[in-house]
Amino acid sequence: MTGHNQTVDSQASPLLKAARLCPADIRTEFGIGVPDVLEYLGHDEWEMALLLLEELGDAHPQPPGFWSLLADAARLMWLRRDADWYEWRRCEARSGVLRAELCLKCTEDGGRTLPVPSGWSLRPMWDIGRRTPEGEPLLSIAALWVEGGDPLKPGECAPVRLLPLAPEHWRHLTPGDAITMHEIRPPAGTARVVEVMPPVVAAS
Numbered sequence: 001m002t003g004h005n006q007t008v009d010s011q012a013s014p015l016l017k018a019a020r021l022c023p024a025d026i027r028t029e030f031g032i033g034v035p036d037v038l039e040y041l042g043h044d045e046w047e048m049a050l051l052l053l054e055e056l057g058d059a060h061p062q063p064p065g066f067w068s069l070l071a072d073a074a075r076l077m078w079l080r081r082d083a084d085w086y087e088w089r090r091c092e093a094r095s096g097v098l099r100a101e102l103c104l105k106c107t108e109d110g111g112r113t114l115p116v117p118s119g120w121s122l123r124p125m126w127d128i129g130r131r132t133p134e135g136e137p138l139l140s141i142a143a144l145w146v147e148g149g150d151p152l153k154p155g156e157c158a159p160v161r162l163l164p165l166a167p168e169h170w171r172h173l174t175p176g177d178a179i180t181m182h183e184i185r186p187p188a189g190t191a192r193v194v195e196v197m198p199p200v201v202a203a204s
Contacts, residue, residue, distance in 0.1 A: 014076070015041055015049050018069040021062065028052075028059040046077060057089065061200045064093040081119065088120050088145055091163055093200040098142075098162040098173065100191040102181065106155035110186050115151035116144070125182040126162070126191075128170060139182055141165040160191065167199075 019037045027033045032052055040049040050073055057066060071086035091097075105111030116122060125139035132138050143163040152158040164170045173179070173193050180187040 013041075014069040014073040015046065015053065018053050018066050018073070019049075021066045021069070022053075022056055022060070026056060026060045028055045032056070046073070047079075050074065050077070050079075050082070054086075061197075062093065063200050064090045067093055084120055088161075088163070091143075092161070092197065095163065095167045096199045097197045098164070098170065098193055099195040099197070100160055100162060100179070100193050101157055102144075102146075102152065102160045102189055102191040103157040104152060104154050104181075104189040105187065111154045112183060112188050113154070115153040116146055117151050118146045118149055120145050122183075123165070124188065127180040127182060127187070128173060129177075129179075130169060140169045142170070144181075159194070162191075 015037075019034050019041070022034050022037075024034050032055060034056070037049050037052045037056070040046075040052065050070060053066075053070055056062070057070070067086045067090035071083045071090065074080075074083035074086055104116070107113050120143065122144045123141055124144060126142055127137045128140050130138040130140065142165060145161040145163070146152045147159040147161065150158075152160075173196060175193050175195060177193045179191050179193065181189040181191060
């Protein structure tokens with residue numbers, strides 16, 4: 001890590017900019033706040049500062065620019081997967097996101113043959129209840145992020161996050177609703193909505 005910190009170590013660093021976007025009085029459930037982030041930055045503890053900023057963003061929704069700064073910092077520290085995650089969170093903050101429990105069909109029942117990798121990997125189509133004038137399913141696209149570090153294998157279930165391409169088509173969904181994932185016919189899996197998170201509006 002020490003070999004990659006020259007750009008991070010400055011008054012214009014993305015981490016410092018992100019810390020300044022956070023209200024000074026917010027705290028995580030463990031009492032961590034912006035002063036703790038600044039203290040770690042003062043001791044060149046970049047990864048710890050990044051982690052604490054992520055926790056602040058989890059505890060108190062932050063605007064897209066906050067997550068963009070965290071992604072910039074992660075790239076400067078060669079943390080590629082973290083950068084991908086923060087870019088995803090930036091998109092969530094901009095457009096809103098749905099959290100769901102996705103169960104893939106078994107391969108022998110017509111499901112996919114390969115696991116879905118963890119992280120941001122697919123943009124499948126979903127049957128969310130919309131219909132054509134003829135009554136046929138009108139599928140909608142949403143990017144898929146599999147939570148945790150393990151791939152989602154056929155026949156198994158895992159928590160996922162869905163980032164709709166057209167958020168306005170998904171606004172009728174509420175926790176408990178069931179939707180189906182399509183890559184080819186028949187459906188590849190079924191998901192039950194757990195949480196609907198709206199876009200984050202930056203404070204004026």
